[in-house]
Amino acid sequence: MKKHHVYGIGNALVDMEIEVEASFLKDQGIDKGLMTLVEQDRQEELLASVSGQVHKRSCGGSAANTMIAVSHLGGRGFYSCKVANDETGDFYFTDLVESGVQTNLHGDREAGITGKCMVFVTPDADRTMNTFLGITQNFSNKEIIESELKDSEWLYMEGYLVTSPTGKAAAISAYNIAKDAGVKTAITLSDPGMVEYFGDGLKEMIGEGVDLLFCNEDEALKFSKKENLDDALEELKKVAKAIAITAGPKGALLFDGNKNISIEATSVKAVDTNGAGDLFAGSFLYALTNGHDFEKAGKLACRAASELVTAFGPRLGKDKLMTIKSEVLG
Numbered sequence: 001m002k003k004h005h006v007y008g009i010g011n012a013l014v015d016m017e018i019e020v021e022a023s024f025l026k027d028q029g030i031d032k033g034l035m036t037l038v039e040q041d042r043q044e045e046l047l048a049s050v051s052g053q054v055h056k057r058s059c060g061g062s063a064a065n066t067m068i069a070v071s072h073l074g075g076r077g078f079y080s081c082k083v084a085n086d087e088t089g090d091f092y093f094t095d096l097v098e099s100g101v102q103t104n105l106h107g108d109r110e111a112g113i114t115g116k117c118m119v120f121v122t123p124d125a126d127r128t129m130n131t132f133l134g135i136t137q138n139f140s141n142k143e144i145i146e147s148e149l150k151d152s153e154w155l156y157m158e159g160y161l162v163t164s165p166t167g168k169a170a171a172i173s174a175y176n177i178a179k180d181a182g183v184k185t186a187i188t189l190s191d192p193g194m195v196e197y198f199g200d201g202l203k204e205m206i207g208e209g210v211d212l213l214f215c216n217e218d219e220a221l222k223f224s225k226k227e228n229l230d231d232a233l234e235e236l237k238k239v240a241k242a243i244a245i246t247a248g249p250k251g252a253l254l255f256d257g258n259k260n261i262s263i264e265a266t267s268v269k270a271v272d273t274n275g276a277g278d279l280f281a282g283s284f285l286y287a288l289t290n291g292h293d294f295e296k297a298g299k300l301a302c303r304a305a306s307e308l309v310t311a312f313g314p315r316l317g318k319d320k321l322m323t324i325k326s327e328v329l330g
Contacts, residue, residue, distance in 0.1 A: 069282025
């Protein structure tokens with residue numbers, strides 16, 4: 001038995017969620033529904049403009065949320081990332097460890113500024129992100145713990161790493177280590193903007209192909225350059241042995257390597273979609289690594305994500321997740 005179910009890599013960011021009107025995004029020149037990289041002074045300017053409206057902060061970044069979901073469901077996860085030796089980095093480390101995720105962050109950390117992500121949530125439940133990467137833009141091979149990666153069932157790569165040359169190189173290195181060690185590989189395309197502006201880099205990270213690809217409907221269409229989801233799925237099969245495409249209230253479309261599977265979503269009133277894709281991936285990987293097939297994994301993932309979007313925040317409480325697991329998986 002491997003030590004870890006999933007070894008994740010991604011950008012470590014402290015998430016700050018803020019409710020705004022769509023007019024605020026327009027007035028500030030922010031592209032709605034996308035993740036945009038910003039400099040520290042721009043982020044501080046935006047923070048000043050929403051003073052007093054910030055919800056509680058949490059350790060995050062896409063892959064971190066996924067790894068926390070794996071852990072809260074009872075799985076074993078290791079997360080490699082990079083934070084600074086500042087107060088925000090201390091907060092991040094403590095929150096991650098208290099969530100049950102093993103990490104490379106023990107010991108001394110470099111001087112610098114820990115990355116932060118402002119998550120703007122509009123009344124239509126859409127989430128728009130402005131991210132200052134800080135020290136995580138220097139995530140590199142130094143943060144990859146090869147022995148822990150080799151002792152894992154899956155490698156999970158966050159597509160956002162493509163924006164940093166060292167981050168992309170680290171992902172490619174981790175992919176090669178995993179392939180050589182017989183560790184299965186998974187990637188999430190992360191964001192439509194990543195596909196649109198960094199598509200070639202994502203293809204480099206995918207290399208000769210991954211065992212499992214996660215994306216949403218918009219990302220699937222942009223990456224495949226197709227106009228409908230069925231054609232997009234067929235195109236994605238060229239780079240992934242298995243695929244999970246989320247489609248919001250329509251559920252998910254899966255390919256398990258042999259057949260296509262449609263999963264219906266629970267009908268809910270969404271107020272915040274932040275973290276839904278991350279939780280979907282974490283729930284899905286938990287189910288796969290604990291003896292369940294793609295259909296069961298998809299049902300667990302859709303149910304968890306549907307529950308998440310009914311309240312603010314990128315995570316479900318551990319007790320709620322365990323209840324959902326019991327109801328779906330038995």
